[in-house]
Amino acid sequence: MTREELKLAALSLPYEPGVYLMKNTDDTVIYVGKAKKLKNRVSQYFQDTASHNAKTRRMVSQIDHFETITAASEFEALVLECSLIKHYMPKYNILLKDDKGYPYIRLDLREPYPKMQLSNRVSDDGAQYFGPYGSRGKTKQVIDTICSVFQLPICTRSFPRDIGKDRPCLNYHMKTCKGWCLPRLTQEDYAEQIRRAILLLQGKHKDLSESLSEKMEAAAEQLDFETAAQLRDQLRAIEALGQRQLVTAGTMADTDVIGWYQTEAKACFAVLHFIGGNLMDKDYELLPITDDPSDAIAQIVKQYYLGRNAAPKRVILPMPMEDSAPFAQLLLEKLGKTVRFIVPRQGDNKKLSDLANKNAREEAERATTATERINGTLKLLQAMLNLPHLPQRIEAFDISNISGTDIVASMTVFVDGKPKKSDYKRFKVEELDDQDDYASMRQVVCRRFCHYLDGDRGFDEKPDLLLIDGGSVHTQIVCEALETMGIVIPAFGMVKDHRHRTRALVTANNEEIGIQANPAIFSLIGRIQEETHRFAITYHRQLRSKRVKGSKLDSVEGIGEKRRIALLKHFKSVKAISAASVEELNQVVPQKVAEQIYQHFHSQE
Numbered sequence: 001m002t003r004e005e006l007k008l009a010a011l012s013l014p015y016e017p018g019v020y021l022m023k024n025t026d027d028t029v030i031y032v033g034k035a036k037k038l039k040n041r042v043s044q045y046f047q048d049t050a051s052h053n054a055k056t057r058r059m060v061s062q063i064d065h066f067e068t069i070t071a072a073s074e075f076e077a078l079v080l081e082c083s084l085i086k087h088y089m090p091k092y093n094i095l096l097k098d099d100k101g102y103p104y105i106r107l108d109l110r111e112p113y114p115k116m117q118l119s120n121r122v123s124d125d126g127a128q129y130f131g132p133y134g135s136r137g138k139t140k141q142v143i144d145t146i147c148s149v150f151q152l153p154i155c156t157r158s159f160p161r162d163i164g165k166d167r168p169c170l171n172y173h174m175k176t177c178k179g180w181c182l183p184r185l186t187q188e189d190y191a192e193q194i195r196r197a198i199l200l201l202q203g204k205h206k207d208l209s210e211s212l213s214e215k216m217e218a219a220a221e222q223l224d225f226e227t228a229a230q231l232r233d234q235l236r237a238i239e240a241l242g243q244r245q246l247v248t249a250g251t252m253a254d255t256d257v258i259g260w261y262q263t264e265a266k267a268c269f270a271v272l273h274f275i276g277g278n279l280m281d282k283d284y285e286l287l288p289i290t291d292d293p294s295d296a297i298a299q300i301v302k303q304y305y306l307g308r309n310a311a312p313k314r315v316i317l318p319m320p321m322e323d324s325a326p327f328a329q330l331l332l333e334k335l336g337k338t339v340r341f342i343v344p345r346q347g348d349n350k351k352l353s354d355l356a357n358k359n360a361r362e363e364a365e366r367a368t369t370a371t372e373r374i375n376g377t378l379k380l381l382q383a384m385l386n387l388p389h390l391p392q393r394i395e396a397f398d399i400s401n402i403s404g405t406d407i408v409a410s411m412t413v414f415v416d417g418k419p420k421k422s423d424y425k426r427f428k429v430e431e432l433d434d435q436d437d438y439a440s441m442r443q444v445v446c447r448r449f450c451h452y453l454d455g456d457r458g459f460d461e462k463p464d465l466l467l468i469d470g471g472s473v474h475t476q477i478v479c480e481a482l483e484t485m486g487i488v489i490p491a492f493g494m495v496k497d498h499r500h501r502t503r504a505l506v507t508a509n510n511e512e513i514g515i516q517a518n519p520a521i522f523s524l525i526g527r528i529q530e531e532t533h534r535f536a537i538t539y540h541r542q543l544r545s546k547r548v549k550g551s552k553l554d555s556v557e558g559i560g561e562k563r564r565i566a567l568l569k570h571f572k573s574v575k576a577i578s579a580a581s582v583e584e585l586n587q588v589v590p591q592k593v594a595e596q597i598y599q600h601f602h603s604q605e
Helices: 003-011 038-044 054-061 074-088 136-149 187-201 205-221 225-241 293-308 324-335 347-366 370-385 437-453 472-484 519-549 561-571 574-578 582-586 591-602
Strands: 018-023 029-035 065-070 104-107 117-119 128-130 255-262 267-275 278-287 314-316 340-342 393-402 405-415 425-428 465-469 491-496 502-506 512-514
Touching (some): 003 065, 018 038, 029 038, 038 065, 104 187, 136 187, 205 225, 255 347, 267 293, 267 347, 278 347, 314 347, 370 519, 393 437, 405 519, 425 437, 437 472, 465 472, 561 574, 574 591, 582 591
Parallel strands (some): 255 314, 465 491
Antiparallel strands (some): 104 117, 491 502
C-alpha cells in the first residue's frame, strides 16, 4: 500500500479501543501498539511524518499494511497488546532479553524427603515455588546457601531408599550436610529443617531467628551443648544471609524504584528493590537507545512484571506511564495484588528515583566504550537527518570578513566525530569587494568541489555530510552549486540561538530540525560550528594583520591602527585611498590628517 492508501485506511478505522499490528512487505509484524481510539492513533503515523522521531520514521517507512483488533475497553486492549508483543517479538517494540529466563526454586512437600530444585517456570503440579530470581546462577547460589545453613543434602542419593546403604559422603565430613543417609536421623528431623528453609525462602528470617534462639537457649539449659552449638551456627548463618540473598525481583520487595539512562550507544533499565525502606537488591538490563524513553519504560515495565509473574506494593517511575491504571488492574487480576505506580516530584521518593537513575547511568556508561559513543552519536545523526550513509566524514564551511575586507572562508573536517586538522582548508574569496556571504559561499563550495572533480590531492575525498554556518538561504546556495556540478551530498545549515549556540539544523527548504533535546548531537554540532568559526576568524586576522602591518599608511603621521582599519573599511584598498581627495578622506579622518594623507601620496607630483 502507498502512503496515501495507508492514510485513507487509517482514517476509516473506528473511534474505539483496540490493538494495531504494523506489517512489512513480507507480512512480518514489525510493531504492535494499543490505542484508546484506533482511528486517531493509527492515522497519526501517516499524516505529519515530520513530527515523528527518528525511530518512528524508520518504522513508518517499512510499513506495507496494517491490521487492527477492536477491544471492548482500554484494559482489554492492554491485555491483548502484552500478549501479541510476547508472541510476535516485533522489531520496533522495546523488548527485554528473553533468553535469561526467570527461574524458581521448586519444593514438593508430598515427597518424604523433599529436595530444592531449580525450575524455569511455575507449574500446576502441587509443588511449592519460590521466586522468581534474577538468573539461574543466583537461584543455584540460593539453593546451595540454604542447604549449607540447614545441612540439607545436595548429593544425588535418594531418601529413604539409600539410608544406611553406604558411608556418608564428603559433605558430611565438611559439616555442610547432617548425614541424612545415616539411620540415626529421622524423617521428622528432616521435615523440621525443611520447615525452617521455607521460612527463610518466604523472607521470614526474623521469625526463624527468634525460634532458633529459643531452641538454642533451651538446649544450653539442658546441657545439650552440641545441639546448642549447631543451632548457634545456623543462627549466625541466617543472620548473615538475611534478606539480601533472597530478594527476588519484586516477589518480596515492598517498593521497586525504576531508573533509566542512555548514552549515545546504550540504554539501561535499572530496578532497585526495597524492603522496609532498606535497599536489598538491584536488577538492570542494557537495551538499545530510544527516541522516546517514556514509551520505552512503559513497554519494559509491563514485560518486567508480567514475565516474572510478581510485583511489589509500590513502583516508583522516573516519568509518567500513560496506561499505569489499566496495567495496575491487570496485575490485580493476574497476581491478586494491588500495585501503586508513583511518579515523584519531590521528597524522599524523588531521592529514591534519582538514586535509581544514577545506578542506570553508571551501568550504561560502564558498558559504553568511546568508539560506541561516537558511532552511536553518528547513527543518531544519520537517523535524525535521514542520511543515506553514516556521516563518518563531515565537512563544515564558514565565511569571515569585516565590512567586506579580506573575505575568507574556512573548511574544517571531522572524521568519526573528531577533527582531522590535516584536511582543513582555507580560501581567500576572490573578485568580491562587497560583503556578500551568499556569493562568497557559492564561490568557496564550487572551488572546493572543482578540485574534487579534478582529483586534486587533499580534495579527493567526498564527504558524507556538509554543514554550513548559516541559515536556509546559505544551504540552498550550496545545494544549487552542488547540483550544477552533478554532485549529491546532503547539506544542512547550522542555526544559532541568541546565545550564539547551535540550536538547530536547517534544510534548503527552511525546515528546522531541533538538536537541543539530544545532548550528544547538540554537543557534536556545537563543536563543529565553533571549530569552523575559529578557523575562519584566525585566517581573517592573519591576513588583516599582514596587510595592515605592511601598509603604505604606516609612515603617515597621525595614522594608527584604528584609523588605518577605518580607512580600509571605507575605501576598500590603499590604491583607492591614494586616489581620494582631501574632502573624501575627511569623511573618515580629521581634516588635518586627511591633508597629511593626501600630501603623502601626492608629494612627488
